[in-house]
Amino acid sequence: MGKHTALYAKHLEANGKIVDFGGWDMPIHYGSQIVEHNAVREHAGMFDVSHMTIVDVRGPDAKAFLQKLLANDVDKLAEVGKALYSGMLNHDGGVIDDLIVYRMEGWYRTVVNCSTREKDLEWMDKQSRGFDISLTERPELAMVAVQGPRAIKIVQGIKTEAADLIGRLKIFQGLPHSDWFFARTGYTGEDGLEIMIPENEVAGFWQALTDAGVKPAGLGARDTLRLEAGMNLYGNDMDETISPLQAGMGWTIAWQPSDRDFIGREALEQQKAAGVTHIQAGLVFESRGVMRSHQKVIVDGVGEGEVTSGTFSPSLQYSIAMARVPAGTGDTCQVEMRGKLVDVRVVKLPFVRNGKKQFA
């Protein structure tokens, strides 16, 4: 038996099909992941993301520590509550994990992946030597993502005391309200909130959301939604052997100021100088069949690559994929699907945002 979040009983109540996910018993779907996917695109859906790891960074050196630890620069967080997406790199420039960091009142809150929790904590602890900081995990906080065009309004209707604060949140900003923390972030390409909640209050909130017509959505829908939104999944689209420059994360690397010596900087600078051989691209296959991760990508006369995440897109009704393709790839390439080479189109990510197709 795996670990259970505070919502485990709620998942069983809603007929969740439970699977192992990084040591946690989590719902993959509650009947149909396509129905759940569409609920998020058209109305509102909710995800239990309590398995993710919250680590608070406090102390006089918190900012300096994060400026060393992360490829993106927390100095960009101009006001309290602003959030930043970043890779945490090793010295070779590989991605140990991707995370979100929020600027709080004089300290920082990070949210890292559950499957990488142990190595992340170990790495953060190791790198903290010489910095006057403390790292505190917050396992007593549950986390619920409420996503979709109706999500924010519905949450405001339930948490009336926090409605004003929620209404003021800008995109990619999070603020506390008593013991709760509301962030206008997500992993679906829709507007919505990620909410951290004391464990003993989360089941009541989940029930209130259910009563308000928010559909529980599982890991299956979470994957198709993030893929349509062109968002990376750690372990699929990048890992310790893959450079962020090959994984569409170039925009998350803060090169300026040039004297900020973040971990991995030297390796990335060398890669850049040598020329990046592969880049991330979106692939679409508008016929029958589904692209899957690890399938080979072939670009005639240019080179080879690999599908890093592939699926059937419920919004578009055909297969989409994120792939690592040779630099210099044009508008088309071939993917080896089940022993056959098929022609697919190469497009710019994302595929879908706010319910609408984004590529031409």
Added chain:
Amino acid sequence: MSNIPADLKYVASHEWIRVESDGTVTVGITDFAQDQLGDVVFVELPEVGTDVEVEQDIAVVESVKAASDIYAPLTGKIIAVNEALADAPETVNEDPYGEAWFFKMELANSEDLNTLLDADAYAALCE
């Protein structure tokens, strides 16, 4: 618990087989199989008239999650396929033993039916 009708026959690769009164068989995938696959989005069927060997992969079912081969449960000839699945693959999830049959076969040797599993034997495999 998945639904395993007692009046059907099964193979370990999760196809069900219904023996019709004229000796032909109708084949589909079981409730257990559709549940494991999740939402089905494409079904690729064999051509009518094709001669097939037992355990030959002759069809493909793709769900959001994975692609899965469908095997001929017996040796014989494909005499009909369910074209409706092309436009409504979700029926595989909704009605695996009814609307969502995959193909019909004429058998090379009716004695081969003895190789199939009954409902109890199949249920034991799905535990």
